[in-house]
Amino acid sequence: MNIAGSDRPETETLRIGFMPLADCAPLVMASILGFDEKYGIKLVLERQQSWSAMRDRLTNGELDGAHALYGLLYGLQMGIGSAPRDMAVLMNLNQNGQAIVLSRAVAAAGVKDGAGLAALMREQPRRYTFGHTFPTGNHAMWLCYWLAAAGIDPLAQMRLVTVPPGQMAANLEAGHMDGFCAGEPWSRRAVMEASGALVAPSSQVWPNHPGKALGARADFVARHPNSCRALVAALLDSARWLDASATNREAAAEVLASPAYVHARVDLLRACLLPRRGDFPGLRFFGEGEATFPWLSDGMWFLTQQRRWGLLRADPDYLGVACAVNQVELYREAAALAGVDVPDGLMRSSRLMDGRVWDGSDPVGYTASFAIHQRDPQALRA
Template sequence: MTKHAAPEKQMVRIGFNPLTDCASVVMAAVLGFDEKYGIKIVPSKESSWAGVRDKLLSGELDAAHSLYGMVYGTQLGVGWQKRDMAILMNLNRNGQAITLSRRLAEQGAVDGATLAALMQSAPRTYTFAQTFPTGTHAMWLYYWMAAHGIDPMRHARVITVPPAQMVSNLGAGHMDGFCAGEPWGHRAVMDGIGITAATSQQIWPEHPEKVLATSAEFARAHPNTCRAVIAAVLEASRWIDASAANRMAMAEIISAVPYVNTSKDVISARILGHYQDGLGKSWEDPHPLRFHHEGAVNFPFLSDGMWFMTQQRRWGLLKADPDYLAVASAVHQIKLYREAADMTETPVPQGVLRSSTLMDGKQWDGSNPERYAASFSIRQ
């Protein structure tokens, strides 16, 4: 293990939104993994993804639990000022859900195919919410709808709602469904106001989800601090995934008011892979929310970042194809990650691209992003 210089900044303020997948950042601080690497992580609860972005750019936050696509949207200047960003690591895979209202379920819409049939047979304005225009949840929602023949840009109204406000807005009848991170999908099921129509891992098994992000400026000025943060969060990720008992202990801690602020049972079932859809169906999910998985989760594959750019291009958020590989190579701090992985004895994959097959049978491997982005029949 290589010895590295001391962190340039000891107190590191890391933003998060109240979601189950903020757990590795929170647990790195709670369990003291940060102190092992000469830093103190101060978790900062935020109320929206736009707030996270703004505080990252102003320097109020040093780093943040972030949406993959939000980082790329900022990097490419989609809907906001263009600023160079840095992804330090992936925080988790899987564990998000598309929820439909109980009212839609009673009309027969319980999955993608039946939703498409209902929208065709009973035309009106159907409203669905995602958590940020360029974010992961927007992309999962659009991909899922389009795979069932629904054009999200033409056949529906899509709005942006912060994750923790999804359930109350669904209950108030402001929308017909939403895509968000847990525990809010399960909360809607437990409250009897929504049903789980799809999990994100049904859309893309082992998909990338949140990342640990910072500005490129911060990463350049504080490489030792960034390396220490990655190492601390890697250790916390490994600890969470080590046992069901650790996951339950994590659920107890993050359910508290300073973090997710919900009951522990809303969090604990799905992190153990126990799913129910609100319609009487239960299953053990083979692709539950993962935080480490022997390091496979945490490596910032370039192809993961490139996929989000292909979808932003697909939906007209990007008006032209970027240089996908060059942009991802600039954003992903693979050298820092490898060094932190070495410090924590975390396995690192050989390559920087990986291959996946999504729900519509399309394969993504990062090899020809321009062709991939243009290959969808439903696109802008």
């Protein structure tokens, strides 16, 4: 595809940060398969070691965009833990593909769900330690939601610690934690190597929940709309390719195993990308365009949980913030370039594990409905 004239990318080389996780696959395969060049751009992928480093490099301009935690981008927008910075969500990169894992000792005590953990905490009271990957991020929110649904106050009754995803399994094996929530392949590594036991896939908390987002600074998007449009179109092609066949997923596992990308065993990545029947739900990259769409309600949900756990001192303008951050119109234009259907609405409806329905219609009421919450800033800021 030749991009010329007024649609020509303002900059052809885009520096994109990614974390060594299975859900970086759309970025990696877009670069490997030349989907970026099809739209007149070249992706320079830069592997990061922690979400905090990713955040800093994205905000200081060393990166043009990033494979980022959805909640991290909204935390930056709201100034949680740093000065507020206008951010952009260009598209969703995946759904599902995270998990909550328990240590061998906790699993051996018979814990098979949240209720079992609550019972163990009553029988053997102490300060249990659970890991997540970033205070405002997805894994912290899934973990807190899962604990609270079982009647456990995550901030009052738990010690929550931030650990880079690639270090989760080792810390669990060493006995430093009783459990963690992280993305693939590191949750599955702990299970396959028997350092831990799966207690809940993140899809149990919220089926087909938003995963990583393609994030950028809002000012970069404003200056480079054509480049960003081309980037989204390339990643839509890549996501569609990943979901097209098991053969494509197999090839992606081989590529991701490289030290340049995830640097994990091929069989581990195959298990993430090609889950067996009866296994916990695998990564969903395309879903006929439904999985990639930047739903306003997805972004608003992270705000409700950041408010719930005291990271926000007051209810924000939930819809207004989501409209500012999620670049729906740019996504629509990119989808037209890539020949991808776009949903009619801006909100979607989901039933979460506690029976609550989230559809974005009443975020203030939804946030106030939780019996377990912490409205004053506390442990999650650590």
